[in-house]
Amino acid sequence: xxxxxxxxxxxxxxxxxxxxxxxxxxxxxxxxxxxxxxxxxxxxxxxxxxxxxxxxxxxxxxxxxxxxxxxxxxxxxxxxxxxxxxxxxxxxxxxxxxxxxxxxxxxxxxxxxxxxxxxxxxxxxxxxxxxxxxxxxxxxxxxxxxxxxxxxxxxxxxxxxxxxxxxxxxxxxxxxx
Amino acid sequence: xxxxxxxxxxxxxxxxxxxxxxxxxxxxxxxxxxxxxxxxxxxxxxxxxxxxxxxxxxxxxxxxxxxxxxxxxxxxxxxxxxxxxxxxxxxxxxxxxxxxxxxxxxxxxxxxxxxxxxxxxxxxxxxxxxxxxxxxxxxxxxxxxxxxxxxxxxxxxxxxxxxxxxxxxxxxxxxxx
Numbered sequence: 170x171x172x173x174x175x176x177x178x179x180x181x182x183x184x185x186x187x188x189x190x191x192x193x194x195x196x197x198x199x200x201x202x203x204x205x206x207x208x209x210x211x212x213x214x215x216x217x218x219x220x221x222x223x224x225x226x227x228x229x230x231x232x233x234x235x236x237x238x239x240x241x242x243x244x245x246x247x248x249x250x251x252x253x254x255x256x257x258x259x260x261x262x263x264x265x266x267x268x269x270x271x272x273x274x275x276x277x278x279x280x281x282x283x284x285x286x287x288x289x290x291x292x293x294x295x296x297x298x299x300x301x302x303x304x305x306x307x308x309x310x311x312x313x314x315x316x317x318x319x320x321x322x323x324x325x326x327x328x329x330x331x332x333x334x335x336x337x338x339x340x341x342x343x344x345x346x
Numbered sequence: 347x348x349x350x351x352x353x354x355x356x357x358x359x360x361x362x363x364x365x366x367x368x369x370x371x372x373x374x375x376x377x378x379x380x381x382x383x384x385x386x387x388x389x390x391x392x393x394x395x396x397x398x399x400x401x402x403x404x405x406x407x408x409x410x411x412x413x414x415x416x417x418x419x420x421x422x423x424x425x426x427x428x429x430x431x432x433x434x435x436x437x438x439x440x441x442x443x444x445x446x447x448x449x450x451x452x453x454x455x456x457x458x459x460x461x462x463x464x465x466x467x468x469x470x471x472x473x474x475x476x477x478x479x480x481x482x483x484x485x486x487x488x489x490x491x492x493x494x495x496x497x498x499x500x501x502x503x504x505x506x507x508x509x510x511x512x513x514x515x516x517x518x519x520x521x522x523x
Contacts (some may be wrong), residue, residue: 204430211428251388253381254503255475255512292509293501297474298432319496319514324470326431332469335432337496337514 183274185281188232188244193222195241196234199266200225207328209306210262211298214328225262231285235278242269245278247285250295259291275306279313283342292343300325301334315340360451362458365409365421370399372418373411376443377402384505386483387439388475391505402439407466412455419446422455424462427472436468452483456490460519469520477502478511492517 188196200221204212212224226232229246236242243265250260261282265274286294296315299307302325307317319337327333365373377398381389389401403409406423413419420442427437438459442451463471473492476484479502484494496514504510 207431210430211432212430213433214430216430251475251501253387253389253391253393254384254477254505255388255501256390257503257509258498258501293499295498295501298428300431318498321435321472321495321514321516322470322518324428324432324435324472324516326434328431332434337498339498339501341499 183235183237183242183277185233185235185278188226188234190226192232192234192241192244193218193226196225196244196264197221199241199244199264202267203264207326209300209303210264211325230259230289233278233281233285235274235281237269242266242272243274243278245282247282247289249291250297257290257292258295259286259289259293260295260297261286275309276313279310283313283340287342293339293341296336296338298325299336299338300327301336302327302330307336307338310338313340360412360414360419360454362410362412362455365403365411367403369409369411369418369421370395370403373402373421373441374398376418376421376441379444380441384503386477386480387441388502407436408462410455410458410462412451412458414446419443419449420451420455422459424459424466426468427474434467434469435472436463436466436470437472437474438463452486453490456487460490460517464519470516470518473513473515475502476513476515477504478513479504479507484513484515487515490517 204216207214229248232246234241234244245263247261249256250258263275263278315338317336318339321335323332324335325333381393382391384391406425409423411418411421422440424438426433427435440452440455492515494513495516498512500509501512502510
């Protein structure tokens with residue numbers, strides 16, 4: 170996998186490259202903070218480091234990290250969402266370090282992941298469980314071409330707001346001639 | 347898990363009980379036929395027996411079989427659909443032997459699975475990828491209280507009809523006082 174370098178507004182150069190096992194040292198603090206918050210990702214709040222590594226680095230088809238000047242600011246995975254007749258649809262998850270939010274890193278990673286998805290032969294991308302309270306993410310995915318194609322009533326237990334709806338978001342990636 | 351016996355129209359007595367490893371001998375022909383057809387389940391059409399056993403009997407939280415007079419006519423699994431904030435929603439899959447369809451076995455299994463889901467502490471049940479071409483199943487799930495909460499454009503590759511939409515179906519199981 171080649172390395173793609175994207176220039177954008179507030180960080181001079183963000184480099185996105187495929188992750189290796191040693192990167193989990195730097196991924197884990199981000200993963201742990203987001204899983205513990207329990208308001209966005211469908212991971213156990215008390216996830217262990219070994220479980221986190223399995224979920225983020227081992228189970229997915231590929232995992233990437235986004236770095237600025239060697240500092241890991243974000244990470245994402247890509248995997249097949251369903252097997253067999255559903256295997257042309259991928260699923261991705263994105264995490265950005267708390268002190269690096271609002272700088273376009275999620276946008277850069279999502280664009281990168283769409284290019285990677287096409288390289289890997291996927292035709293569409295699906296997010297299975299976007300908490301309806303996660304308004305920033307929803308707006309961002311919509312801006313990047315994802316549509317809300319489903320609403321799961323009460324499917325997400327928010328740590329302070331109880332059962333909230335979860336959204337299914339989806340983007341068809343292949344543009345037929 | 348206690349055994350639940352349900353009487354219904356065209357079969358005198360259907361017994362639904364938890365499956366054990368040896369039951370896979372009888373599950374496998376049903377599983378293989380349905381996976382090979384490739385028009386309903388998100389399993390590879392060329393799935394091996396070992397993979398099938400992993401998918402149907404090992405990965406799920408529990409698996410059940412429906413028998414009439416000792417003959418295995420159907421089977422279903424129940425598992426947690428998403429971890430953490432999504433862990434109160436379960437997912438089930440049901441398979442009925444080709445020569446036993448139209449006798450209410452899927453209905454009996456689905457009702458059974460809803461009772462089991464509540465016993466296991468789940469609050470809702472979700473079907474993630476119902477092929478929109480699978481009209482019989484969609485009608486049945488609707489009759490049993492499931493709603494279409496999402497539509498995934500082209501998310502299912504039908505063996506003869508190309509990319510068809512897949513539905514997300516969902517039922518809230520807990521009736522609050």
